[in-house]
Amino acid sequence: MKHARIRFEDQTHVVQVEADNAVRLSDGRLLAEDQVEWLPPAIGTMFALGLNYADHAAELAFTPPTEPLAFIKSVGTYTGHRQVTWRPDNVAYMHYECELVAVIGKAARNVKRADALDYLAGYTVCNDYAIRDYLENYYRPNLRVKNRDATTPVGPWIVDVADVPDPSNLKLRTWINGELRQEGSTRDMIFDIPYLIEYLSSFMTLQPGDMIATGTPEGLADVVPGDEVVVEVEGVGRLVNRIVSETEFFSVRKEA
Incomplete structure (x- = not known):
């Protein structure tokens, strides 16, 4: 459902x-x-993972991490299916990141790996856009890279846990203007969802509506105003987004 x-x-x-x-x-x-x-189908805190796919780490010439590289995204960054995302004017490189997202369904504290999926409401999809110009450290992305207003499409919906029997074996794909540009599988995650729930809940309480964005595989490319970007996670959803310029985005917002 x-x-x-x-x-x-x-x-x-x-x-x-x-x-x-x-x-x-x-x-x-x-x-x-x-x-x-x-x-956005959930509006809690998003815990996002950096370099959580070995092939993506290799793509960027980094050694895969030995501990989750987690950072937080604020609610103001979220936008929905079929909405727009703005590219800052005068930047050189902005790329998509197709990600499977686990949505927390009940308060989780000190959860064991074996019980982790019992704490989920379900799964959704996000496109965690990043701007390379602003990136100081791949291991700890700074705020300008990942926390800009209305720049993280999430959705379109939450799929029940029971309807995704094996979240560790799902295909991820990204298209730009209908051209397939990224393809990978969640089986290549370094830290899977049960591990991440156990890890995060060991030092903090996860709340209903919180989300864990699990990282992206290799295959990134630049996107520019006018591009339609579609990210899809097999069995979960297909999330459509269009890129506009900073000038256009804030001009429309001001008029509204």
Whole structure:
């Protein structure tokens, strides 16, 4: 089963997603995918992983980490399916990152690996865009790289845990303007989801709605205004996003 957050007629709704990505409101109305505004399906803190795929670490000429390289993304960075992300003016390189995201369903503290998946609400997808110009250290990305307003598409929905029987063997793909540019598998993660839940909950309490973005495989490329970027995690979802310029993005926001 898939659950989403949408906005329709100036109201926010939590809905079930049906065939062809249609959603049904509580009053029974069935709306097509393009009739609603898709919101991030969860709005807790996101714990993101750097260099969590060995092939991606090799792509960047780094030794794979021996401990999770986790950093935090704030709620203000999130945007939804079919929304836009802005590329700062006058930067040289901005790339996508297709990632499987685990969504916490209940408070988790000192969770053992064997029990970790019992604490999940389900899975979603994110595109963790990064700007190489701002990057000072791949091991600890600074705030400008990963915490800019409305630059992390998340969604479109949350898929129940039971509907993803093996999260450690899912294909990840990214397309730019219809051209396949990235392809990998979650089996190549260095630290899998049960390990990450055990690790994070060993020193802090994870709350319902928190998310763990598990990293991206190799195959990154620059994106520019006008590009449509689609990231997909097998069995979870396909997340569509369009790149606009900084000038365009903030001009529209100011008018709104």
